Amino acid sequence: MVLPPSGPPDTSAYYHVAYAWAAVLYAGYAILLWSRSRRVRERLRVTGGGQSDRDA
C-alpha cells in the first residue's frame, strides 16, 4: 500500500472525542454508583439500620 506523501491522515478529532468520552463514561458511572450508595446509606441511617454500626 502506498503511504500518502503528507504522512498519516489527520483523524485526531475522533481519537480525542473517544478518549474524552470513555473517561466521562467511566467516571460518570463511578459517581452515579457513589451517589446511589450515599442515598441508601442515608436512608439506612434514618431507618435505624446504621445503629448497629455506630454501636460496633
Add this chain to the structure above:
Amino acid sequence: MTSASFGGEASAPLSVSQRAPLFDWLFVVAVIGMAMAYVRAIFFTPIEALQGAAQKIYYLHVPAALSAYISLGVVALTSIVYLWLGDERADRLAESAGEVGLLFLTAVLTTGPLWGKPIWGTWWTWDARLTLTLFLWFLTAGYLVLRGAVEDRAMRARYSAVLGILAALLIPFIHLSVYLFNTLHPMPIVLKPEKPSMPTEMLVTFLGFFAACTVLCIALIRARYRYGVERDALRELESAGGEGY
C-alpha cells in the same frame, strides 16, 4: 432457599459493608492504572501510518470489549451457581456484573463508530459483529430491566439467571463472527492463535490498557456488589418495618 434466609443473609453483612468504603484500594489502583494507560497511549505510543491518530481508539475499544466479555461471563457463571445452590450472593454478584457489563458494552458501541467513521467512512454498518454486539447490549439492558420489573426476589433471581446465561452464549459468536461471516470489522490482532500482528510498543500500550481496564472492571463490580448489599439490607429493614405497622 426460602425468603427468610434471604433476609437473614442480607442483614448479616450490613454492618461490615457500611463501615467499608464503597470504593476501596482496588478502585484506586484501577484509576491510577487507567491514568497511566491514557498517558502512555496519548504521549508515548506512535501514530499508525495509515489510519493516523484514530487507530489509538483501538487501545480503548478492545479492552472495553474484553471487560464486557469478562463481566457477562461472570453473570453467566454466577447465574449457574445461583440456579444450582440458590445462594443470594451469587445473584447479587450477577446483577453487579450485568450492570458493569452494560457500561463496558456502551463504551464499545460508542468508541467503535468513532473509529469506524474516519476509517470505514461510516458511523455504523449492519455487519455481523456490530449487530451481534448491539443485540448483546439490548439483552443486557433487558436483563437489568427484568430485574427491576419482578417484585418477588426468588423469582427475579431465577428468571434473570436464565436470561443472563442465554445472553452470555452470544459472546463466542461475537468473537468468532469475523471468521464465520463476511464482515467489515477487522480480524483479531492480538486474541488469535498466531503471534500478535502489532509492533511491540503498540502491543505494550494495548496490554497496559487491557490490564487497567480489567482491574477497573473488577473494582466496579466489587463496588456495585457492596451497594447491592446495602440496598438489600435497606429493603429488608423497610419491609420489616412495614409488617410491624
